[in-house]
Amino acid sequence: MVAVVRTAVAIVALAASALAFAQAPLERAVKAAYVYKFLAYVDWPATAFDAPDAPFVIGVLGSEAIADELRQIVAGRSVGERAVQIKRLREGEPATGLHVLFVGRPETARLAALARSLHGQPTLVVSESPGALGAGSTINLVVATDGRVRFEIALDAAEHNGLRLSSRLLALAQSVRPGGP
């Protein structure tokens, strides 16, 4: 009995210290999962793929950790007929041929330029910086006050890039910036 209590106390203590320390990794994992799950709620135009079974390509810029998380998530998984490829983008590397471009917080400064360069391209730009929607991002991941990861959506940006976002996704968004008429 004493041993059980002691063990339980030890586990609780360990878990508490792990949460406090691994705040960032958990947030990264959630964000990576979200990015992956977005694939199911966004329709790309047919021109975005070379073939019916051409894979999704997710480009990750400025967050090695998230790229790793994504690689773990998509391993052995597919969305519909398509497999999912994770592409780590280096600085200066052109962000072309991507279906999703995740711009990590360190690269926020380049976001506006990237978004402009991708204007009209069937690429879903996902960011994680407050106010990123103004910089041309389509979906911006935010951490709500309760610590949960939420997101906000700019429909005008999606429309510019020929993407259609599921209403179910919109229903979960913290805020939605409306698109054009």
Add this chain to the structure above:
Amino acid sequence: MLRTVRSIRDKVMYVVLATTFVALVVAAVALVVYETVTYRDATIADLTTQADLIAITSAPALSFNDPAAASENLSMLRVRPGVLAASVYGRGGELFAIYRKPDARAEVPERPEADGARVAGDRIVVQQPIVERGERVGTVYIVAQYELMRRLGNYLVILGAVLVLSLGVAFIVSALMQATVTAPILEVTDVAERVIDQRDFSLRVKRSSDDEVGTLVDAFNAMLAEVGRRADEIEASNRSLQTEMVERRSAEDALRAADRRKDEFLATLAHELRNPLAPLRNGLALLKLASERPDLARDARDMMERQLDQMVRLVDDLLDVSRIATGKLALRRARIDLKDVIAAAVETARPFIAARSHRLEIALPDGPLPLEADATRLAQVFANLLNNAARYTEPGGRITIDAQVEGREVVVRVVDTGIGIDPAMLDRVFELFAQADQSLERPTAGLGVGLTLARALVALHGGAVVARSEGSGKGSEFVVRLPLAARPIATVPESQRQPSGLRSAGHRVLVVDDNRDFASSLAMLLSELGNEVRVANDGAQGLDEAKAFVPQVAFLDIGMPKLNGYRLAEMMRAESALAHTHLVALTGWGQEKDRRAAQDAGFDRHLVKPVKLEQILDILETLPTREGSSAGPRPDAGASSS
């Protein structure tokens, strides 16, 4: 009505109501069973669908870890009052979102249980996985009210209400519609009862429908008609049987009475016939002894003559009565004066009246009293009445006979001062063998034939005779009424009647009769009287004879072989040469119809056998003397035989 006639009407009603009731109950049971089976399935399917919807809408919320969105989705179950609680669990089984119906005391488990549906008491639980892209991302769990019992209760209430309502409507509809079925039947029943009550078979049921009841009505009416007809027939035959029975009984009574009278008559007859025999025998004995006493012999002879006369008269009267009864008495009517008749009657009766020491008074009118009558018979009538008066009056009495004309009748009254007639006997005195005094001590008994004969003879003359009396001991009065002849008496000179022997001679006479003895005897007689006579023994021979001989008068028998008398007469009449031949029928049949038949056949006269010679002589006398015809050419006499 429904109470008084507790039969078809009620039965129809019961059938309708029972049928409705059974149908409704069967329908209700089927409905409840169906409901029981389907409600569970339907509820499970419904909740499963609901759970699936929740699963689909909650999948993104689970994916993006948004319990608020999931709760919002769950809260849509508000619109389903049956849902008490619902929850969504995450991938690892952790409670993600929860919904509770306000005020409902239902809980969801901390962690998901087995997938699928299950019923526990009044709760039903459905748990469905939440699958996103083939991947289970969570679980949805719904607890709902399982309302089968309540629903069944509601159903039963509704069905009960429907049952009551249906029975009510069925009752009303049946009551309205059954009139078309039961009314004709009730009408038949009604008429049947009236027929039984009133015995009136003329009643009929009005046919008001074309179905089996209509056929029944027709058959019933036909049966009534048949029964009525038979009842009438039986009644009619009963009536005729009764009439027949009454007639038969009266005939039987009459026969019995006639039989009794016949017995009485035979006794009286034997007695009356025997009466004169004793005096006759005494007379004979006297005659034997009286050879030397001529006065005694004369007295005896006179007495015997009187007795014999009485006997002869009795037998004659009997024969006459018999002839009248059998219709064989024929009157020889002639134009006569009643005064002569009365004179003759008085002459006949006078000896007996004198013997009884009566005084006779005769009062007759001055003028003649012409009658178309048989003088002999009428004389017989009045002689009988006078004899009767003399007999039933004590010696030394008074007898009156007078005659008066009253209108077209002559009334003759014979009045005596005798023993009289009891009023009860007044009519019966005319009956055959009726006796005023049945006692053995009666002084002078007649046979009771005289009055009967008198009445019958008067009746034959178209007259009537009645008896009157003030009573016993006060005398009697017999009144005879006879019709007067229309024309005055033809005064026939006596000289013309007397030489009959001459006038009946010199005629050509044909006699046709299959009775050879009668024919030849008549022929001999007529020949003796100086006539030329031919005889034939059958009709055919008679016709030949008649054609050849052309007789002035022909006596023809009616019943003959080969050709009867009627036919013979017709055929003779057809011959022009025989048109004026006087044809006389000789027959045993004297009825009126026989006379008519003879007349129709062309006969001039009709004589009933046995024929008296006088009748034949009369005919020959009345024939016109046809000297001219006898002088003319005559057929060859040699061709005929005599």
